[in-house]
Amino acid sequence: MDKKQVRIYALLTAYSWPKRRLGYNTGFRNKYFLKNARKVNLKMNLLKDYKLLEEHSNQYLCAFHNEKNNEIVYSIRGTDLIDPKDIFMDLQVLSGTEKRNKRFKESYEKLKLLLQDYPKYTFTLCGASLGGRIAIDLLDSDLGDKITEVHVFNCATSLAHLYKSAQCLSKENNNKKNYCKNRVIKLHIHLVNNDPISILSMGELSKTKTVYPKKSESPKYLKGKNKKILTVHSILNFV
Numbered sequence: 168m169d170k171k172q173v174r175i176y177a178l179l180t181a182y183s184w185p186k187r188r189l190g191y192n193t194g195f196r197n198k199y200f201l202k203n204a205r206k207v208n209l210k211m212n213l214l215k216d217y218k219l220l221e222e223h224s225n226q227y228l229c230a231f232h233n234e235k236n237n238e239i240v241y242s243i244r245g246t247d248l249i250d251p252k253d254i255f256m257d258l259q260v261l262s263g264t265e266k267r268n269k270r271f272k273e274s275y276e277k278l279k280l281l282l283q284d285y286p287k288y289t290f291t292l293c294g295a296s297l298g299g300r301i302a303i304d305l306l307d308s309d310l311g312d313k314i315t316e317v318h319v320f321n322c323a324t325s326l327a328h329l330y331k332s333a334q335c336l337s338k339e340n341n342n343k344k345n346y347c348k349n350r351v352i353k354l355h356i357h358l359v360n361n362d363p364i365s366i367l368s369m370g371e372l373s374k375t376k377t378v379y380p381k382k383s384e385s386p387k388y389l390k391g392k393n394k395k396i397l398t399v400h401s402i403l404n405f406v
Contacts (some may be wrong), residue, residue, distance in 0.1 A: 168355065168375055175213055176240065176289040176318045177357075177405035180366035182207040183229045184402075189390050203392040205385050213388070222282055228274060228283055228298070232288075238315075239288045245296025245323070245402070257297060263327025265297075266304050274301050275308060282313050285338060289315040290368055295402045296364060297323050303371075306354060307331075307346035318355045320405050324367040332371040347372065364397040379404060 181187045189206040196232060209219060212385040216235045223230035228290045246253040252270065261290040282290065292314055294302035299322030325342050333346035354373040358365040384394045385403040396403050 168377065170216060171213075173318065173355075173377075174356065174406055175217075176291065176293045177241075177295075177320055177365060177402060178207050178214060179217060179229070179231055179240050180242045180244070180295050180318075180320060181402045181406060183227070183242040183295075184207065184247070185226055205389040205391040205393055207406075208388075208390055211388055216322055220281075222390055223277060223284075225277075227270060228277065228403055230394045231278075232285075237288050238291060239285050240291045240293060241281060243274060243292070243294035243298030243301050245294070245298045245321075253297065253364070257323065260297065260300055260323045261325050261327075263299060263331070271304060275305060275310070278305055278310055282310065291315055292317045293319070294322070294398065295320040299323060299365075299368075300328070301353065303328075303350075306349050306403060309354075311346060311349040313376065314349070316353050316355065318357065319368070320402055321359060321362050321365040321369045321400050324371065326367070329367055329370045335372050350374070357405060359399045359404045364400055 186204045187206050187207045209217065216233050217231040217240065220230040220232050228241065228243045233240065246257055256265055256268045256270055259268055265271055290313060292302040292305060299319030302317050302319055303322065305311070306314055335350070350372045352374055356368050356371065356373045356376045357379065358368055359379050381399045382396050382404050385396055386406060389406070
């Protein structure tokens with residue numbers, strides 16, 4: 168796995184959080200309370216080939232177009248702890264019922280529209296925490312065959328998800344459902360050592376799994392004064 172490319176996907180995933188979008192100051196909270204949060208500059212050298220598709224992006228996810236590589240990257244953010252809708256979906260993750268949530272259905276429809284608008288492009292899905300779980304659920308859906316790769320960072324995982332993954336290994340599962348095949352050839356799991364929210368993802372079926380050490384500070388190429396990384400669950404550990 169190309170470490171530089173993984174870092175690019177982690178940066179694009181970080182950008183899916185509004186608080187990490189440089190120049191995105193709409194809203195009182197982002198403008199005043201989160202002004203020192205570390206932010207991703209899409210004009211930085213690493214990301215210069217990725218252009219934001221604003222018409223396909225919102226508060227939860229972002230779509231990027233790399234014309235040089237004929238690639239679309241679809242990144243999905245994780246939980247915003249002050250958003251009750253996110254907290255409710257986190258609870259659904261615990262029981263494995265998050266696909267019933269409106270946010271998953273909206274993510275599905277957005278991806279479906281992107282696939283229709285860019286039929287000749289490769290598609291990479293990225294997500295962190297709750298967003299990582301949504302990305303895997305999209306890979307498991309009927310759109311999964313059209314997705315090229317999925318990269319998830321500290322993906323929220325419950326025992327219900329491990330049970331579904333284990334079904335792929337059962338000898339009784341003779342039909343070997345499509346989601347099993349897609350996970351083996353397309354899913355890349357990235358997690359930080361000792362992260363309690365994503366630790367169970369080590370047991371999920373995937374092409375690769377990579378464990379990273381926690382970082383103490385985020386890199387210099389990010390903007391914003393808060394350089395220190397406080398938790399093992401932060402997306403900044405991967406950039």
